[in-house]
Each structure stands twice: as structure tokens, then as C-alpha cells.
Amino acid sequence: MRVIFWGTRGSLPTPLSAKSVREKIVAALVKGAHRGLDTPEKAAAFCERELSFAESATFGGNSSCVQIDTGGPEYLLCDLGSGAREFAVGAVAKHGPAAPQTYHVLVSHVHWDHIMGFPFFVPAFIPGNRIRIYSCHARLEQAIRGQNAAPCFPVEFAALGAKIEFIQLEPGRPYAIGGAIVTGKAQRHGGESFGYRIEKDGKSVVYTTDSEHKMEDVAAIQAFVHFMRGADLVIFDSMYSLADTLSLKEDWGHSSNVIGVELCQMAEAGHLCLFHHEPIFDDARIHKILEETIRLEEITRSGRALRISSAHDGLVIEV
Amino acid sequence: MEASRRQLPNSVILLPDGRIDLSNADRFKDALLEAVATSKTAVILDLSRTLYVSSAGLRSLLIASKAGVARGVTLGVAAMQPIVKEIFTISRFHLVLPCFETVREALARLDPPALASYDAP
Numbered sequence: 001m002r003v004i005f006w007g008t009r010g011s012l013p014t015p016l017s018a019k020s021v022r023e024k025i026v027a028a029l030v031k032g033a034h035r036g037l038d039t040p041e042k043a044a045a046f047c048e049r050e051l052s053f054a055e056s057a058t059f060g061g062n063s064s065c066v067q068i069d070t071g072g073p074e075y076l077l078c079d080l081g082s083g084a085r086e087f088a089v090g091a092v093a094k095h096g097p098a099a100p101q102t103y104h105v106l107v108s109h110v111h112w113d114h115i116m117g118f119p120f121f122v123p124a125f126i127p128g129n130r131i132r133i134y135s136c137h138a139r140l141e142q143a144i145r146g147q148n149a150a151p152c153f154p155v156e157f158a159a160l161g162a163k164i165e166f167i168q169l170e171p172g173r174p175y176a177i178g179g180a181i182v183t184g185k186a187q188r189h190g191g192e193s194f195g196y197r198i199e200k201d202g203k204s205v206v207y208t209t210d211s212e213h214k215m216e217d218v219a220a221i222q223a224f225v226h227f228m229r230g231a232d233l234v235i236f237d238s239m240y241s242l243a244d245t246l247s248l249k250e251d252w253g254h255s256s257n258v259i260g261v262e263l264c265q266m267a268e269a270g271h272l273c274l275f276h277h278e279p280i281f282d283d284a285r286i287h288k289i290l291e292e293t294i295r296l297e298e299i300t301r302s303g304r305a306l307r308i309s310s311a312h313d314g315l316v317i318e319v
Numbered sequence: 320m321e322a323s324r325r326q327l328p329n330s331v332i333l334l335p336d337g338r339i340d341l342s343n344a345d346r347f348k349d350a351l352l353e354a355v356a357t358s359k360t361a362v363i364l365d366l367s368r369t370l371y372v373s374s375a376g377l378r379s380l381l382i383a384s385k386a387g388v389a390r391g392v393t394l395g396v397a398a399m400q401p402i403v404k405e406i407f408t409i410s411r412f413h414l415v416l417p418c419f420e421t422v423r424e425a426l427a428r429l430d431p432p433a434l435a436s437y438d439a440p
Contacts, residue, residue: 215375241411258410292409
């Protein structure tokens with residue numbers, strides 16, 4: 001499987017400001033001064049080798065949308081945050097509007113940041129396309145339809161040209177969806193939220209965002225570890241610090257990098273990808289959290305090494 | 320995890336030994352709450368013999384700290400081993416609990432009159 005991240009920010013889209021872009025350019029120019037960077041190739045190599053990701057790029061600003069490429073002819077997505085717009089534009093450009101496609105979408109829950117990309121999801125406008133939207137959440141259809149209606153949006157749901165279907169899933173039951181086997185899991189989050197384990201050819205990806213974990217709830221933790229057991233990749237809500245999730249932001253329905261490492265170690269997962277970044281964090285802060293999480297894994301490791309990465313819009317992970 | 324305690328006139332110094340994780344976090348929490356309940360000014364957690372604190376152990380600390388606030392007792396953390404210090408920084412616990420390099424430094428800030436008893440042979 002190939003996992004492609006189109007939206008990685010939590011709660012709401014967070015574009016990089018002009019001031020931030022300028023600061024990155026200024027810092028890079030100063031660092032590259034007198035280095036003979038007089039061709040695009042030399043400049044690109046300098047960026048690659050000598051600037052950190054936070055200095056030369058951005059983690060990005062779109063809200064949750066992750067593509068799981070199973071190698072089959074049909075598309076499979078997790079969530080319809082604002083990142084879904086960019087995915088959709090690319091998909092339509094690739095095939096052209098005259099070649100109907102099938103899109104399968106697993107929705108974690110119906111909070112706005114996870115469905116706000118649907119009104120701008122170009123394939124939904126094109127007759128012949130088939131869009132199957134799945135969730136364990138009981139109010140999925142109501143929320144998606146309500147978003148495409150006055151006074152929130154000028155294009156009514158009924159005006160969309162594609163064949164759009166809503167399928168409610170039962171947590172814990174495996175389903176064949178988009179070329180993979182998908183199993184849902186209830187998560188602790190206000191208004192309900194569900195994680196999905198996606199399996200194909202002996203490989204597994206767990207998409208678990210908008211989920212709070214209370215380590216003192218032993219039964220819930222054991223169930224979650226079972227859900228994550230041996231996963232090759234865990235895409236994990238690490239929005240807050242552990243201290244915040246236990247104090248000021250307790251019961252806000254999100255988790256931390258520390259809990260991500262502990263759960264992945266308990267589940268013997270292979271790769272933890274930090275996801276659903278806090279909107280108030282800039283690139284330098286997210287990069288620092290990544291470095292700290294890598295260090296935490298090192299100092300707490302007792303068995304197999306856990307790979308750590310931090311999601312950014314455009315990231316591709318081969319599983 | 321075992322924890323020894325030293326009673327000062329208005330404060331308690333608690334000295335846990337080993338690892339604090341999911342398997343003993345409740346016991347650790349009980350020891351902390353007992354220390355808070357029997358203190359008038361401060362509980363100093365001496366982490367010089369603690370090798371590791373998991374999220375469950377950190378949660379116990381926060382519960383005890385909140386219980387202390389309700390009684391006017393401050394929970395301070397002192398003498399962390401380098402690894403534990405890193406865990407505090409990564410989890411941002413160093414921002415929510417007062418942390419000190421030594422027990423003496425913690426007492427000097429949180430319960431200065433206790434220093435005489437602490438220094439007494």
C-alpha cells in the first residue's frame with residue numbers, strides 16, 4: 001500500500017502566512033550566502049542537504065484527508081477535510097472528466113474539519129462517478145447533506161451529478177472496501193469518532209485521529225492496543241502535549257505524541273506517524289515535536305524499534 | 320517501585336525507587352496523595368532514584384498536584400535523572416509542575432523554614 005497525505009492539520013485549515021514564507025526565504029538566503037547557489041539544481045541540493053524540513057518546506061495547512069493507494073483501480077480515502085479538494089483536483093486531472101471513477105471514503109466522524117472538503121470535491125459534480133462514503137458514525141449522511149445546503153453552501157446536494165451512496169459500518173466487523181479489508185473502532189471523542197484499520201496483502205495501516213486515550217482505563221487501552229496490534233503504520237492524533245491532555249485540554253478528545261509512542265510500543269507497531277497537528281503550532285514547533293518524539297522512542301525502547309515520522313501535506317509513505 | 324518518605328515539620332519528601340509505569344502508577348498515586356494529605360506546605364518528590372516515568376506515572380503526579388492545590392500544598396519535583404528530565408520536557412510536564420535541580424533548592428523555594436530540619440544531621 002501507498003499512503004498519501006493530502007491534509008494533516010487538526011481542527012481547521014492553517015495556511016502559511018506571507019510573513020512566515022518571507023522569514024523562511026530570508027533565513028535560507030542568509031544560510032546559503034556565498035555558497036555559489038547560482039543554478040536551480042545547486043539551490044535545490046542545498047535545500048535538501050542543509051536545511052531542515054521546517055526551514056525549507058511546510059507541514060501544511062489542509063485539514064484531514066489521507067489516501068490509501070491499494071494498487072487497485074478504485075480510490076480509497078480517509079476523511080474529507082480540506083485536503084480532499086487538492087486530491088480531487090489531481091484525480092480529475094489525471095483521468096479527465098469523461099472517465100468515470102469510483103471513490104471510497106472512510107469518515108472518522110462528522111466534525112467540520114473532517115467533512116469540509118466535500119462541497120469542493122470535484123468528482124461529486126461529474127455524472128458517471130460513483131462516490132461511496134462509509135462511516136460507523138450514525139449521522140454521516142445527515143451531516144454531509146446538511147453541509148451542501150443553504151445557507152451554508154450554494155450548491156444543493158441534489159444538484160451533484162455523481163452517484164453518491166452512504167454506507168453505515170458496524171465497529172469491529174471487517175468489510176471489503178476499495179481493494180482492502182477495513183475494520184472500524186469506536187474512539188473517545190465528543191460526538192463520537194471512529195478509527196479504521198485497513199489491511200491488504202499482509203500489510204496494515206491504522207488511521208486513528210480525533211481520539212483521546214486514558215491510560216487508567218485498562219480495558220479501553222487493551223482494546224485499542226489489540227486494534228493497533230502489529231500495524232505497519234499508525235496515523236495517530238498527536239495534537240496536544242501529554243501535559244495539556246491531562247490538564248487544560250482533558251476530555252477535549254485528542255491525544256499526544258507520548259501516548260502515541262506508548263500505544264505503538266505496546267502494540268508492537270512498526271511506524272508511528274504524528275497527525276492532526278495543532279493549528280497554533282508553526283513548522284519549527286511541529287519539527288521540534290518530531291525530534292522529541294524520535295528521542296522519546298529511543299529512550300523508552302525495549303524491543304523492536306518504532307519508526308517515527310510527522311505527517312505533512314504531500315507526504316507519501318510506502319507500506 | 321518502592322517509595323521512602325521523610326517527614327519535615329510542614330512538608331514531606333518522597334523518594335521513589337525504580338520505574339514508575341502503568342503497573343505501579345496507582346500505588347505511586349496513593350503514596351503521593353498520602354503525602355499531600357499529611358503536609359501543610361509542600362511535597363517534594365525526589366526523583367534521584369527514579370529511572371523512568373510513563374504517562375500513567377505523570378498522570379498520578381498531576382492528580383496529586385491538583386489535590387495539593389485544594390489544600391494549599393505545593394507539589395514540587397526535584398533531582399531528576401537525565402532521562403526522566405527529558406521525559407518531563409517532551410511531555411511538557413516541566414511547564415505544569417515546579418521542577419528543581421536539588422531537593423534543597425526545592426525546599427528553599429517552597430518551604431524555606433524546613434531547610435533547618437532538612438540540613439540537621
